[in-house]
Amino acid sequence: MVKNEGLDIFAVRRRQFFIAGLIIAAITIVSTAITQYDPVKGITSVPKALWWMFRNFYPNANAFTRLPNILSKLHETFFLAVASTTTAAVLAFFFGLMGSKTTKVNDAMCKISRLVASVFRNIPDAVWAMIFLFSFGQNVLTGFFALFFVTFGVLARAFIETIDEASHASVEALQATGASYFQIVFQAVIPSSIPQVISWILYMIETNIRGATLIGILTGTGIGHLFLLYYRSLNYNTASLVVIAIIITVFVIEFISNYVRRLIL
């Protein structure tokens, strides 16, 4: 009896695995057909690309003469990422308060702020970049607003969840003492959720450095545009230096964020 049941579980599990595998295989085949993706070329082109990178994609002496220019663009991109993340975080925290179940003012505001956050989050930064390109042109503000809106959407959801998780007990305790709304926010919600909030902000700064590169390519600003210039003029040595500069920046930010997280969490 026991043995039979055991066998049955394995049979069921095997069947589930088989069906799941079949579905994934079918989806893969359909997607391959739609995108006209050539799996053989896909596999063979990876070593080819790595070999090409090994032979062409490294900085040479000439590339280093452009370093001041690269660093000045990197400087702009870095502060663009920080400024857009910080300002978006302020707005997002307000929406977090409105959207969280523990600190909402009323149900309608809660629903509205969650919906607004969701819409902003699900419009890709490329779309925002296009929208602002119309009126702001090739300006640093185009990138700022594109990053600002997406970051706002992502952080608003994150903050809603953070406030829900972190401050439920302390909010309840303060409500019992008859504290006012602002007292609850400043004495319970902010202290208990601020470590997570900072952790999220640091994560978004790191993400936005990469996002700023992408938007720079679209809008003709910052480090992304510089990479495209060197890339289009087949100056791969200098283009590789741009990539290395981005990698180092991201690593430094990651290192600092991990350090700060260890201190505050």
Place this chain on the structure above:
Amino acid sequence: MESSSTISLNTLKKKDDAIKYSGKKIRIAAVGGSQTAINMTLFVLVAATVYGFLTFDYKSMDFLRAVSLTLGNIKTMFIEARLSHITLVEAFKELSITLGLSILTTIIAAAIALILGLLSARNLSNPKIGNVIKAVVAFIRAVPTVLWILIFAVSAGLGSVAAIIGLSFHAIGYLVKAYSETFEEIDYGVIEALKASGASWWQIVFQAVIPSSASYLMAWTFMRFEINFMVAVAMGAAAGAGGIGFDLFMAGGFYFDVREVGFITYMILGVALVLEVISTNIKNKLLY
């Protein structure tokens, strides 16, 4: 030595606090290293933001005019949204290409990341191999996806191959980190029990590790699928990698057609919202 000094420091601080608080308004706040770190971080962030705004090259633009222009454009975009340079069928075809790119990327990345995740989880693998994989993956993650695609496009040509490999690189970097952390959270007792019974590494992986973490793996994978879709749109626009993103770029950067941008935005938003609802449902069903 070190611990004794911190203890004495702490007691000193407590005495100090007691003196400070006696007879005065009682302030309840966490005083200590973490609070200082929080204040410092906030201060640095605000200072960097102010510095950024002061040093940006605004190229003497009329800010208010641009804002009012933007608001007008957004209104036209979303109220009078319509296609003019491509037909509805073409738009849906391009949208399905973008979805196809993100599906293929997710499947390829999940398969590779599963293997690398097992090899880099601290409790399942040699720490040296694990550290090497984690370092390589961190390097891959640090490079923006669009640069990966452009780099691969040099040897593979611009198209679905370069797009999928470039997108996969970043997705692998993300999923290896997520998967290996999931594996590391598994109850070590289960692995130990199987080891004691003489189970091989593969048996441990397939009988204990993957079944017990399957729901988390699914949640992470679908979350990445959501991200992959957004990235695939952006890559079509920035790297010319095909799909709806490229039409978006043409409408916005080439034809300057606000209404078409609006229509394409609605399409992208629709798919993204559906994916988000599915992802949230999967998460709630599997994890709670």
